Amino acid sequence: MSTSTSLQPLGNLSPGGNLNAYVQAVSGIAVLSQEEEQRLAEDLYYNGNLDAARQLVMAHLRFVVHIARSYNGYGLQMGDLVQEGNVGLMKAVKRFNPEKGVRLVSFAVHWIKAEIHEFILRNWRIVKVATTKAQRKLFFNLRGAKKRLAWLTNDEAKAVAEDLNVEVKHVREMEGRLSSYDATFDAGENDDDDSSYVAPAHYLEDKRYDPAVQLEASNWEETNVNGLESALEQLDERSRTILQRRWLSDSKATLHDLAAEYGISAERVRQLEKNAMNKIKTMMLAA
Incomplete structure:
Protein backbone atom coordinates (compact mmCIF):
# COMPACT_ATOMS: atom_id res chain seq x y z
CA MET A 1 0.00 0.00 0.00
CA SER A 2 1.39 3.37 -0.96
CA THR A 3 1.49 6.14 1.66
CA SER A 4 -0.32 8.33 -0.85
CA THR A 5 -3.47 6.21 -0.64
CA SER A 6 -6.52 8.30 -1.58
CA LEU A 7 -9.17 8.66 1.13
CA GLN A 8 -12.12 8.69 -1.26
CA PRO A 9 -15.05 8.65 1.21
CA LEU A 10 -13.98 12.10 2.44
CA GLY A 11 -14.54 13.53 -1.00
CA ASN A 12 -12.43 16.65 -1.51
CA LEU A 13 -11.96 17.23 2.21
CA SER A 14 -8.41 17.23 3.51
CA PRO A 15 -6.79 18.48 6.73
CA GLY A 16 -4.92 21.03 4.63
CA GLY A 17 -8.20 22.60 3.51
CA ASN A 18 -11.22 23.06 5.79
CA LEU A 19 -9.87 21.46 8.95
CA ASN A 20 -13.11 21.70 10.92
CA ALA A 21 -15.08 20.01 8.16
CA TYR A 22 -12.40 17.33 7.89
CA VAL A 23 -12.45 16.64 11.64
CA GLN A 24 -16.23 16.42 11.59
CA ALA A 25 -16.09 13.99 8.66
CA VAL A 26 -13.52 11.63 10.18
CA SER A 27 -15.37 11.70 13.49
CA GLY A 28 -18.42 10.34 11.71
CA ILE A 29 -16.56 7.24 10.46
CA ALA A 30 -17.48 4.21 12.57
CA VAL A 31 -14.86 2.71 14.85
CA LEU A 32 -14.04 -0.90 13.99
CA SER A 33 -14.72 -3.65 16.48
CA GLN A 34 -11.80 -5.90 17.36
CA GLU A 35 -13.25 -8.69 15.19
CA GLU A 36 -13.74 -6.37 12.18
CA GLU A 37 -10.23 -4.98 12.56
CA GLN A 38 -8.74 -8.46 12.80
CA ARG A 39 -10.60 -9.62 9.67
CA LEU A 40 -9.50 -6.59 7.62
CA ALA A 41 -5.92 -6.80 8.88
CA GLU A 42 -5.68 -10.48 7.93
CA ASP A 43 -7.18 -9.76 4.51
CA LEU A 44 -4.50 -7.12 3.92
CA TYR A 45 -1.64 -9.11 5.44
CA TYR A 46 -2.31 -12.39 3.65
CA ASN A 47 -4.11 -11.29 0.49
CA GLY A 48 -2.80 -7.76 -0.09
CA ASN A 49 -6.37 -6.41 -0.26
CA LEU A 50 -5.99 -2.64 -0.68
CA ASP A 51 -9.66 -2.02 0.08
CA ALA A 52 -9.10 -3.60 3.49
CA ALA A 53 -6.13 -1.24 3.96
CA ARG A 54 -8.30 1.74 3.02
CA GLN A 55 -10.96 0.75 5.56
CA LEU A 56 -8.34 0.35 8.29
CA VAL A 57 -6.88 3.79 7.54
CA MET A 58 -10.29 5.47 7.37
CA ALA A 59 -11.41 4.04 10.70
CA HIS A 60 -8.31 5.39 12.48
CA LEU A 61 -8.13 8.93 11.06
CA ARG A 62 -9.85 10.29 14.18
CA PHE A 63 -6.96 8.99 16.29
CA VAL A 64 -4.46 10.88 14.14
CA VAL A 65 -6.36 14.12 14.82
CA HIS A 66 -6.29 13.38 18.54
CA ILE A 67 -2.52 12.78 18.52
CA ALA A 68 -1.80 15.81 16.32
CA ARG A 69 -3.65 18.10 18.73
CA SER A 70 -1.12 17.21 21.45
CA TYR A 71 1.56 18.94 19.33
CA ASN A 72 -0.32 22.22 19.07
CA GLY A 73 1.95 25.06 20.18
CA TYR A 74 4.92 24.68 17.84
CA GLY A 75 3.71 27.46 15.55
CA LEU A 76 2.78 24.99 12.80
CA GLN A 77 -0.55 24.53 11.06
CA MET A 78 -2.69 21.81 12.66
CA GLY A 79 -3.74 20.65 9.20
CA ASP A 80 -0.09 19.99 8.30
CA LEU A 81 0.44 18.02 11.49
CA VAL A 82 -2.64 15.90 10.75
CA GLN A 83 -1.46 15.25 7.20
CA GLU A 84 1.93 14.08 8.41
CA GLY A 85 0.24 11.91 11.04
CA ASN A 86 -1.89 10.35 8.31
CA VAL A 87 1.29 9.37 6.46
CA GLY A 88 2.49 7.66 9.63
CA LEU A 89 -0.86 5.88 9.98
CA MET A 90 -0.66 4.51 6.44
CA LYS A 91 2.89 3.29 7.06
CA ALA A 92 1.67 1.55 10.21
CA VAL A 93 -1.22 -0.14 8.38
CA LYS A 94 1.21 -1.37 5.73
CA ARG A 95 3.46 -2.94 8.40
CA PHE A 96 0.79 -4.21 10.79
CA ASN A 97 0.96 -7.91 11.60
CA PRO A 98 -2.41 -9.22 12.87
CA GLU A 99 -0.69 -12.24 14.41
CA LYS A 100 0.96 -10.09 17.13
CA GLY A 101 -2.28 -9.86 19.11
CA VAL A 102 -2.34 -6.07 19.56
CA ARG A 103 -4.81 -3.49 18.31
CA LEU A 104 -3.79 -1.40 15.32
CA VAL A 105 -4.11 1.87 17.20
CA SER A 106 -1.51 0.74 19.75
CA PHE A 107 0.88 -0.21 16.97
CA ALA A 108 0.22 2.91 14.89
CA VAL A 109 0.91 5.45 17.66
CA HIS A 110 4.67 5.10 17.15
CA TRP A 111 4.47 5.65 13.39
CA ILE A 112 2.07 8.58 13.67
CA LYS A 113 4.23 10.37 16.24
CA ALA A 114 7.42 9.62 14.32
CA GLU A 115 6.13 11.38 11.19
CA ILE A 116 4.88 14.36 13.19
CA HIS A 117 8.21 14.59 15.03
CA GLU A 118 10.13 14.63 11.76
CA PHE A 119 7.85 17.32 10.35
CA ILE A 120 8.24 19.52 13.42
CA LEU A 121 12.02 19.20 13.43
CA ARG A 122 12.19 20.00 9.70
CA ASN A 123 9.95 23.05 9.88
CA TRP A 124 9.88 24.49 13.40
CA ARG A 125 13.06 26.46 12.89
CA ILE A 126 15.19 27.33 9.86
CA VAL A 127 18.25 26.46 11.97
CA LYS A 128 17.82 22.88 13.17
CA VAL A 129 17.54 22.62 16.94
CA ALA A 130 18.02 18.83 17.11
CA THR A 131 19.91 16.51 14.80
CA THR A 132 20.92 13.43 16.83
CA SER A 180 16.11 31.45 20.31
CA TYR A 181 14.19 32.76 17.33
CA ASP A 182 14.58 33.01 13.57
CA ALA A 183 15.40 36.38 12.02
CA THR A 184 15.29 37.52 8.41
CA PHE A 185 18.70 38.16 6.88
CA ASP A 186 17.71 41.36 5.08
CA ALA A 187 15.94 44.38 6.54
CA GLY A 188 12.15 44.41 6.17
CA GLU A 189 10.44 46.53 3.54
CA ASN A 190 8.87 48.76 6.19
CA ASP A 191 12.00 49.15 8.34
CA ASP A 192 13.34 52.71 8.56
CA ASP A 193 16.99 53.79 8.75
CA ASP A 194 16.95 53.71 12.54
CA SER A 195 15.88 50.07 12.77
CA SER A 196 17.17 48.45 9.57
CA TYR A 197 20.76 48.37 10.86
CA VAL A 198 19.92 45.43 13.15
CA ALA A 199 19.35 43.12 10.14
CA PRO A 200 22.19 40.57 9.81
CA ALA A 201 22.82 41.72 6.24
CA HIS A 202 24.35 44.93 7.66
CA TYR A 203 26.86 43.32 10.01
CA LEU A 204 27.49 39.91 8.43
CA GLU A 205 28.72 41.15 5.09
CA ASP A 206 31.01 38.98 2.98
CA LYS A 207 34.47 40.56 3.17
CA ARG A 208 36.11 38.12 0.76
CA TYR A 209 35.73 40.48 -2.17
CA ASP A 210 36.62 43.70 -0.37
CA PRO A 211 39.26 45.43 -2.62
CA ALA A 212 41.35 46.31 0.43
CA VAL A 213 41.33 42.71 1.67
CA GLN A 214 42.17 41.37 -1.80
CA LEU A 215 45.05 43.83 -2.21
CA GLU A 216 46.43 42.92 1.20
CA ALA A 217 46.24 39.19 0.39
CA SER A 218 47.93 39.78 -2.97
CA ASN A 219 50.75 41.79 -1.39
CA TRP A 220 51.22 39.18 1.32
CA GLU A 221 51.45 36.38 -1.25
CA GLU A 222 53.90 38.34 -3.38
CA THR A 223 56.07 39.07 -0.32
CA ASN A 224 56.13 35.39 0.64
CA VAL A 225 57.00 34.26 -2.88
CA ASN A 226 59.82 36.81 -3.20
CA GLY A 227 61.09 35.93 0.26
CA LEU A 228 61.13 32.23 -0.53
CA GLU A 229 63.01 32.76 -3.79
CA SER A 230 65.58 34.93 -2.03
CA ALA A 231 66.05 32.39 0.76
CA LEU A 232 66.46 29.50 -1.70
CA GLU A 233 69.19 31.39 -3.55
CA GLN A 234 71.21 31.61 -0.31
CA LEU A 235 71.28 27.81 0.18
CA ASP A 236 74.03 25.59 -1.17
CA GLU A 237 73.18 23.93 -4.47
CA ARG A 238 72.56 20.45 -3.02
CA SER A 239 70.21 21.68 -0.28
CA ARG A 240 68.37 23.91 -2.74
CA THR A 241 67.94 21.05 -5.21
CA ILE A 242 66.71 18.70 -2.49
CA LEU A 243 63.98 21.17 -1.43
CA GLN A 244 62.98 21.90 -5.01
CA ARG A 245 62.76 18.21 -5.91
CA ARG A 246 60.95 17.31 -2.67
CA TRP A 247 58.44 20.19 -2.42
CA LEU A 248 58.42 22.49 -5.45
CA SER A 249 58.37 19.99 -8.29
CA ASP A 250 55.24 18.57 -9.93
CA SER A 251 56.73 15.07 -9.71
CA LYS A 252 58.08 14.99 -6.17
CA ALA A 253 61.16 12.85 -5.50
CA THR A 254 61.34 10.48 -2.53
CA LEU A 255 64.13 10.39 0.04
CA HIS A 256 65.38 7.16 -1.50
CA ASP A 257 65.40 8.66 -5.01
CA LEU A 258 67.64 11.51 -3.88
CA ALA A 259 69.78 9.19 -1.74
CA ALA A 260 70.57 7.07 -4.80
CA GLU A 261 71.26 10.16 -6.90
CA TYR A 262 73.71 11.70 -4.42
CA GLY A 263 75.19 8.44 -3.16
CA ILE A 264 74.19 9.06 0.46
CA SER A 265 71.69 7.50 2.89
CA ALA A 266 68.00 8.42 2.95
CA GLU A 267 68.47 9.57 6.56
CA ARG A 268 71.20 11.99 5.44
CA VAL A 269 68.86 13.39 2.77
CA ARG A 270 66.21 13.90 5.46
CA GLN A 271 68.71 15.76 7.65
CA LEU A 272 69.77 18.03 4.79
CA GLU A 273 66.12 18.73 4.00
CA LYS A 274 65.35 19.59 7.63
CA ASN A 275 68.38 21.87 7.96
CA ALA A 276 67.49 23.65 4.73
CA MET A 277 63.90 24.17 5.94
CA ASN A 278 65.14 25.70 9.21
CA LYS A 279 67.49 28.05 7.37
CA ILE A 280 64.72 29.25 5.03
CA LYS A 281 62.36 29.81 7.97
CA THR A 282 65.00 31.84 9.80
CA MET A 283 65.80 33.96 6.74
CA MET A 284 62.13 34.67 5.93
CA LEU A 285 61.36 35.69 9.53
CA ALA A 286 64.34 38.01 9.54
CA ALA A 287 63.38 39.63 6.23
Missing part, protein backbone atom coordinates in the same frame (compact mmCIF):
# COMPACT_ATOMS: atom_id res chain seq x y z
CA LYS A 133 18.49 10.92 18.32
CA ALA A 134 19.40 12.02 21.86
CA GLN A 135 18.84 15.71 20.98
CA ARG A 136 15.44 14.94 19.48
CA LYS A 137 14.34 13.08 22.59
CA LEU A 138 15.52 15.97 24.76
CA PHE A 139 13.80 18.50 22.48
CA PHE A 140 10.32 17.00 22.82
CA ASN A 141 10.66 16.06 26.48
CA LEU A 142 11.96 19.49 27.44
CA ARG A 143 9.12 21.17 25.53
CA GLY A 144 6.71 19.13 27.60
CA ALA A 145 8.53 19.68 30.91
CA LYS A 146 8.86 23.43 30.52
CA LYS A 147 5.42 24.80 31.34
CA ARG A 148 6.37 28.46 31.65
CA LEU A 149 8.36 31.01 29.65
CA ALA A 150 10.98 31.70 32.35
CA TRP A 151 14.33 29.93 32.27
CA LEU A 152 14.66 26.79 34.36
CA THR A 153 16.23 27.21 37.77
CA ASN A 154 19.30 25.11 38.61
CA ASP A 155 17.17 22.67 40.60
CA GLU A 156 14.62 22.39 37.77
CA ALA A 157 17.35 21.84 35.17
CA LYS A 158 18.91 19.16 37.36
CA ALA A 159 15.54 17.45 37.84
CA VAL A 160 14.87 17.44 34.07
CA ALA A 161 18.36 16.05 33.43
CA GLU A 162 17.78 13.23 35.92
CA ASP A 163 14.36 12.41 34.48
CA LEU A 164 15.74 12.25 30.92
CA ASN A 165 19.06 10.65 31.91
CA VAL A 166 21.18 13.39 30.34
CA GLU A 167 23.72 15.91 31.61
CA VAL A 168 22.56 19.29 32.94
CA LYS A 169 24.69 21.10 30.35
CA HIS A 170 22.73 19.37 27.56
CA VAL A 171 19.46 20.55 29.13
CA ARG A 172 20.80 24.13 29.24
CA GLU A 173 22.01 23.93 25.66
CA MET A 174 18.65 22.71 24.38
CA GLU A 175 16.83 25.31 26.48
CA GLY A 176 18.89 27.99 24.77
CA ARG A 177 17.97 26.61 21.34
CA LEU A 178 14.29 26.53 22.26
CA SER A 179 14.44 30.13 23.46
